[in-house]
Every structure is written in structure tokens, then in C-alpha cells.
Amino acid sequence: xxxxxxxxxxxxxxxxxxxxxxxxxxxxxxxxxxxxxxxxxxxxxxxxxxxxxxxxxxxxxxxxxxxxxxxxxxxxxxxxxxxxxxxxxxxxxxxxxxxxxxxxxxxxxxxxxxxxxxxxxxxxxxxxxxxxxxxxxxxxxxxxxxxxxxxxxxxxxxxxxxxxxxxxxxxxxxxxxxxxxxxxxxxxxxxxxxxxxxxxxxxxxxxxxxxxxxxxxxxxxxxxxxxxxxxxxxxxxxxxxxxxxxxxxxxxxxxxxxxxxxxxxxxxxxxxxxxxxxxxxxxxxxxxxxxxxxxxxxxxxxxxxxxxxxxxxxxxxxxxxxxxxxxxxxxxxxxxxxxxxxxxxxxxxxxxx
Amino acid sequence: xxxxxxxxxxxxxxxxxxxxxxxxxxxxxxxxxxxxxxxxxxxxxxxxxxxxxxxxxxxxxxxxxxxxxxxxxxxxxxxxxxxxxxxxxxxxxxxxxxxxxxxxxxxxxxxxxxxxxxxxxxxxxxxxxxxxxxxxxxxxxxxxxxxxxxxxxxxxxxxxxxxxxxxxxxxxxxxxxxxxxxxxxxxxxxxxxxxxxxxxxxxxxxxxxxxxxxxxxxxxxxxxxxxxxxxxxxxxxxxxxxxxxxxxxxxxxxxxxxxxxxxxxxxxxxxxxxxxxxxxxx
Numbered sequence: 001x002x003x004x005x006x007x008x009x010x011x012x013x014x015x016x017x018x019x020x021x022x023x024x025x026x027x028x029x030x031x032x033x034x035x036x037x038x039x040x041x042x043x044x045x046x047x048x049x050x051x052x053x054x055x056x057x058x059x060x061x062x063x064x065x066x067x068x069x070x071x072x073x074x075x076x077x078x079x080x081x082x083x084x085x086x087x088x089x090x091x092x093x094x095x096x097x098x099x100x101x102x103x104x105x106x107x108x109x110x111x112x113x114x115x116x117x118x119x120x121x122x123x124x125x126x127x128x129x130x131x132x133x134x135x136x137x138x139x140x141x142x143x144x145x146x147x148x149x150x151x152x153x154x155x156x157x158x159x160x161x162x163x164x165x166x167x168x169x170x171x172x173x174x175x176x177x178x179x180x181x182x183x184x185x186x187x188x189x190x191x192x193x194x195x196x197x198x199x200x201x202x203x204x205x206x207x208x209x210x211x212x213x214x215x216x217x218x219x220x221x222x223x224x225x226x227x228x229x230x231x232x233x234x235x236x237x238x239x240x241x242x243x244x245x246x247x248x249x250x251x252x253x254x255x256x257x258x259x260x261x262x263x264x265x266x267x268x269x270x271x272x273x274x275x276x277x278x279x280x281x282x283x284x285x286x287x288x289x290x291x292x293x294x295x296x297x298x299x300x301x302x303x304x305x306x307x308x309x310x311x312x313x314x315x316x317x318x319x320x321x322x323x324x325x326x327x328x329x330x331x332x333x334x335x336x337x338x339x340x341x342x343x344x345x346x347x348x349x350x351x352x353x
Numbered sequence: 354x355x356x357x358x359x360x361x362x363x364x365x366x367x368x369x370x371x372x373x374x375x376x377x378x379x380x381x382x383x384x385x386x387x388x389x390x391x392x393x394x395x396x397x398x399x400x401x402x403x404x405x406x407x408x409x410x411x412x413x414x415x416x417x418x419x420x421x422x423x424x425x426x427x428x429x430x431x432x433x434x435x436x437x438x439x440x441x442x443x444x445x446x447x448x449x450x451x452x453x454x455x456x457x458x459x460x461x462x463x464x465x466x467x468x469x470x471x472x473x474x475x476x477x478x479x480x481x482x483x484x485x486x487x488x489x490x491x492x493x494x495x496x497x498x499x500x501x502x503x504x505x506x507x508x509x510x511x512x513x514x515x516x517x518x519x520x521x522x523x524x525x526x527x528x529x530x531x532x533x534x535x536x537x538x539x540x541x542x543x544x545x546x547x548x549x550x551x552x553x554x555x556x557x558x559x560x561x562x563x564x565x566x567x568x569x570x571x572x573x574x575x576x577x578x579x580x581x582x583x584x585x586x587x588x589x590x591x592x593x594x595x596x597x598x599x600x601x602x603x604x605x606x607x608x609x610x611x612x613x614x615x616x617x618x619x620x621x622x623x624x625x626x627x628x629x630x631x632x633x634x635x
Contacts, residue, residue, distance in 0.1 A: 052535045074534040081535040083528050091550035100546070104538040152537060 002064050002078075002155035002188050004028040004051060009060035011046050019058065020046040022212035028205075030065075031186040033179070035203035037193055037235075043212035044192040048158050051190065053077040064155055075104075078155035084165050087145040088133035094120075094144050095129030101152040119147035122181060139170040146178065150185060157182070159191035163198060175202055196236055208232055224275055228264070230351035233273050240279070240318050242272040246347055255293045255314050258340055263347035270347045276308070276319040278344035281330070284337045291342055297334045311336060390609070396602030416599035420607060426588060427607060434584040436499060437574075438567040441506045445514040445563035446556060448507075453518020453559075457525065471515050474508045482508065483573040490577055497581045505573045510563035517562060521555030561619040565612055 009024040021043040028034045036044040049055040051062060053074035061068050069077055080101075088097045096103070098119050099112040107115075113129075120126050123143040133141055142162070149157055162178065163171045179202065182189050193199050199206045200220040208215040208223065215235075216228035227233040230241060244253035249261045251272050258272060288294060295313035307329060309320040318338065330336055396402070400411030420427050455461075456468060474482050486505050487496060495501035529551070533543040549556075571586045579587075589608045592601040 049531070052531070054531050054534060073539075074531075075537050075539050077535075078537075079535060081532050083532060085528070089529060089533075089547055089550075092546075100533070100538070101536040104533075104536065104542045104546070148536070158535070 001030040001186055003030040003066075004156055004188060004190070005061075005063040005066070006047070006051075007061045007063070009047070009050060009062065010058045011043070011050055011055060012058045019043075019212050021050065021057075023060065024209075024212075024214055026207055026214060026217060028188060028190060030188050032204040033182055033189045033191070033202055035191055035193055035199035035206045036209060037196060037199040037206050038209035039194055042209040044209050045160055046212075047209070048081070048160055048190065048192050051156065052079045052081050052158055054081070078152075079158055080149040080152070080154040080156070081158045081160065082145050082149045082162055084161040084163075087141045088148070090133055092133075093129065094125075094131045094133060094136070097133065097144055098129070098148045098151055100148060105152070115151055116147075119151050120144075122150070122184075123147045123177065138166055139174065142166065142174055143177065146181065150181065150187065153185065154187060157187045157189045159189065161193055162191055164193070164195070171198075178202070208235060210235075226262070226264075226346055227273070227348065230271055230273075230348055233348065238273055238275055240274050240276060242316055243350060244270060244272055246270040251345075251347060255316065256288070258291050258345060259342040260345040260347050261342055262345065265347055265349050269350045271350055272340075273346050273348055274340050274344055276321040277323075278341060279318060279320045280339045280341065281320070281322065282337045282339045284335055288337065289339075291340045291345075293338050293340075295336050295338055297330045297332050297336060299332055300330060302329060309336075311338060313338065390606065393602040393605050396598050397606060399599050399602075402598070413599070416597070416603040419600055420603045426583060427585070427604070430583050430585040430588045431607075433582055434568060434586070437502050437506060437582070437584060438564050440503050441510050441567040442560050442564040444503070444507055445511045446560050448511050449514035449518040449559050449563075450552070450556070452515045453520075454522045454525075456515065456519035457522025458527065468519075471512045475512055479509070480572055480576075483576045486573075487576045495577075497578045499578075499582060501577045502574055502582050505577050506567040506570050509570075510566045513562040513566060514559040517555060517559040518552070521552050521559075525551060557619050561615055564615060568611060 004026075005028070006024050006026040009021055009026075010019050011021040012019040024043075024047060036047055038044050046055060050057050053069070053072060057070070062070060064077075064079075088094075089100065092100070095113075095116045099116045102112045102115060116129055117126070120128060123146055125140060125143050125147070128136070128140070128144075133144070136144065159178075163174050166174060175198075178189075191202070200223075203220060205217060206220055206223060207217045210231065216223065216232050218226075218228075223232060223236050224238070227236060227238070233241065242253050242255065244251040244258075245268065246252075246260065246263065246265060247267050249259060249263070251258050251260050251270055253272060260272065263270070282289070282292060284294070293313050295311040295318070298310040298312050298317070300307060300309045305324050307322050307324075309322070309330065311318045311320055320338065395409065397416050398412055398414065399409035400413035400415065402409035419425050452471075456464065483505065486508075490496045490501045490505070495504065529547050530543050533547045534540075538546065569586060570584070571590055574582060574584050574587060585604075585608050589601070589604045592604045595601070
């Protein structure tokens, strides 16, 4: 059980115009799964390698349980890496791969053999110690790599896009396995992914990064309900953005004034955002009520369990998702009335770019 | 684990054709490589062999007895050749691993220049290079020493070895090393257990080149240490110029023996280079 603290962590590569990791402050609580999420080139893999000790930070500090580990070389840091490809050492058997960390610590053969069997049991691959890595399927190789990483009970487990090379169903299996093994050993886990869905499904907390900078750290649901910025909202697929000016729990927009008690900003320019699932249709006919606006269906997709609409209202477009219980299916061109429930509206600071 | 599907007849036929062609080309290659040595072999056993005759008029083991005779200096020459070629091989490999890695893995300013400078001694005629080096070595007391000859052989040997290793490392992914470090292996353990097995076939090929280039050196050896160091190649050239064709033939065969032995040992790695590449990145 190790808590990892990054403070002011910066990594600049020579010749690069901006740092790969820029003054990152992050507290990774002990025994949990943390996702570093972001598009490629956002500095997440660099952050992983900095924690592992494979890169030396330009400035800033990394502490395990409050003690700086900057002076500790990679091989003694107890932060084990697992990559998406080149999972296993191809010249070694499965057993030699799993026992590698013990071998380089000069453990006896008997100890290594029994621990290897134990670990293969844990990842549900008993009896495969004598196979060669190439004889295993991708999913099996992944399990062996996990066993190899965990055999010395690392302080921190670092996974770089661990599932991106797997098929969809294998991926679900591996997610479940990683979660189960992680919970059993309670090892602090950090994984890097560009897949927002994967981060949401697997992680206890997500750190969203972009351009070397941390945008927001929170539990997965917070990213949907209370994103910290327009950029975060966009990354999580929320394109319902309406600029305006807010005051006294209300926001005045080109499409009217909305009651919005939940907000990061209290006065001045702001952007209204609301999740597609939170927007409701209400009956047309009567004049628009509070938090309502009129619009027209641009396009729609009926997907059985839900329907997804694109609605035009003034100069703005809104995405709306209704579940299968919705009263009716609208067709393209239908006039509609949208209602933004006040408790579902979230006001953001206007974005700079 | 799935069983491979049974090959369909078309595929089996094309496989058989491939096998046949491969066998044929191997035989042609063997003839191409071995044929030049047949006259040498015949010369070495000849007693008397003049122009219009297809085969010698008389046979003799004399030249082989001469070669085996201590007065022929063959054994000390082999010893001198090995005393030079083996250190050259080891040093070339030791230089080629880090240098090849730097050239194959990293981009840095002046890389092209470095690559060119490594190749340069092989572009300029060897005689010129050796002459220049000889003057310097005379000044520093390296002329007529084994050290001097080893250093001068190192120039062409190392440059080939570095280029081979640069190719190996260009297709090498260091991620496995990072995993190894994070699992608790220090730099040496990581090199020993992860890097070395990955580059081993390429390293064998590089070493083979280095050895053979040193073994072959003649002019450089003569110029730097002609008086004291008598390598096998010097002996062979002397015999070839001396008019005793039988002896020259026998000596030549002795001279190529290690090359053949090394080639056989390394042949599996020569084809293995592509396997190492396949492991490489991207």
C-alpha cells in the first residue's frame, strides 16, 4: 500500500517547444486504480516513466508515502511497468518471464518455482510455466505479463495502455481480472489510456491530461456531471455548450434565461453545459415554461435501447439522448420543446481557446 | 490453441516448388563458393602440373608435409593471426554494441557525419590509410608491435561491425529493457537477460565480419609490423609469389579454413538476423 504524490512534476525534452509534462500536481491514493487519461502526446506515458524512474524529471518531486524517490534508481523503486506490446521477454519461457523479478534478486530456484506457480494460479493460467510466450494467445500473454509484474508485490503497478491490443470481449475479461487481482493485492495502480470509456470503467479516479497539463482529477462520474472546463466536457463527449452571462444562480443566453444553481462561476461570462441524457422533451403547444426552449429535429438515430437526436435551436445545436421509455419518437424536421432541468445544468468558465 | 488448417493442394504444390527451388539454389551457391577452391586443392596435392594437362602429371603430399613441417612457420603464423584477429573481434564487438545502439536508436546532430567517418577508412584505399597510420605509429612506438597491428585492423573491422549493429538496433525496441529495469533488474542484468538475447544473432554476424576482415589483412599488417608480426596472410602471399604452386595451394586452403568454420558456425545467425528484425519495433 503506497500513496504516490507528484508535485510540480515537469519533464522537458531537449529541443521540444513545450514540456512533455508541465508542473503536474497529483495525489494518487494508496491501493486504488488511477487512470491517466488523455490524447496521445499529452504527457501521460512520460508521467508513467517518471514514476517508474525510467525518466529523470526536469523539476518537481515524486514521493512514495511521503518520501522522495527521485534518488532511487528504477530497479529499486518497486514501481513495475507493463506495456501494451512487447509484453513478454520472447527468449524466456512463461515461467522464466514470471519469475524474472525474483531471479534478478537472486532468489533460490525452489522459491522462484513455487512463487511462479502461485502467480500463474492467480491469473488463472496454471501449468503453463514451460510454454514459450509465442505459443500463447494475446489475452494469455497479458495475464502472464500481469503475473510477472505482481510477483514481487510492487509498491506501484504502472500499466501503459494495457488493453488496447485486445479484442472487445477479451478486454472486458482483462478489465475484470486486473480489477480483481488489484483488489486482492491492494497495489496502488496507475494506468495510462486514451480511451475515456476504459478509464471510466476501470479507474477509481481519473486524471485528465492535455498538452502536459492536468485538466481535472476526480472520480469518473464527476467528469460527466461537473467537468472543470469546456475542454474536459468536450473530451467526455459533451457537445451541449451554450455561452451566456450568469448572475444570482441564473444564466442569460441568446436562447433565453435558465435557472442554474450548480456552477463553478457565480457572476460574469459563463458557458452552460448539460449532458445529452439530461435534456428532456416537453409538450409543444403552450408557451415555453421555465428552463425550456424551442427547436427542431435535425437528425435522429433510433438505437433500440435509446434514441439520439440532434436538435437545432437558434444558432446552436444540442445532442439529446432519450431512453426506450420515452413517450414518442420524433422524426427529422419535427418541432420540439426542450427542457433543461436546473439541477442538471452545470456552468463553466468560458474557454480561452 | 488451434490446429493449423490442412493445406489445400494448390498451396502444397507451391510449397513443394519452393522447396525444390531452394534446394537448387543452394547447390548452385555451393558450386559458386566451392569451385574456386578445387584448383587449389589439386595444386596442393600435385607433384608436377604443366599447361596442356587437365590434371597433374604426378601426385605428391610434399606440400602438405612442408606445411606441417615446423620450418614452414605455419603454426606460428596461425598463432599470430589469431592473436590479432581474436582481440580485434572482441574489441570490435565491444565498440559496436554501444556505437551501433547510438546510431540505430538515437537521432543526434552530426549523426550523418559520424556514419560517414566510420565508413571513410573503407572508402579511401587501404594502402593510403595504412601509410598514414604507419607514420603516426612509428612516432608513438606502436610500429612493429601486436598492439599496433590490432589497432590498425580495428579500423576496418570495427566500422563493419558498427554498421551491422546500427542496423540491428534500428529495428530494436528498448521497451523490454524498461520493463526489466522496473522489475528490479540492474543495467547489467537487463543487458545480460534482455538486450543480449535480442541482439545476439546480429552480434554474431558483426563479430564474424570483424574476424574475417582482420584475418584477411595483408598490406596494413606488412606496413605496420612487417618485420616482427608474420600472419598467415603474409605467409600465403609470400608463397603465392614464390613460384611453389603446390605449397601456395596448400597454404591457401589452410588460410581459408577458419573462415569456413566460422561461416558454418555463424550461418544460422546470418539467417537469424531477420528474426531479430521481426522482433523489432513498428
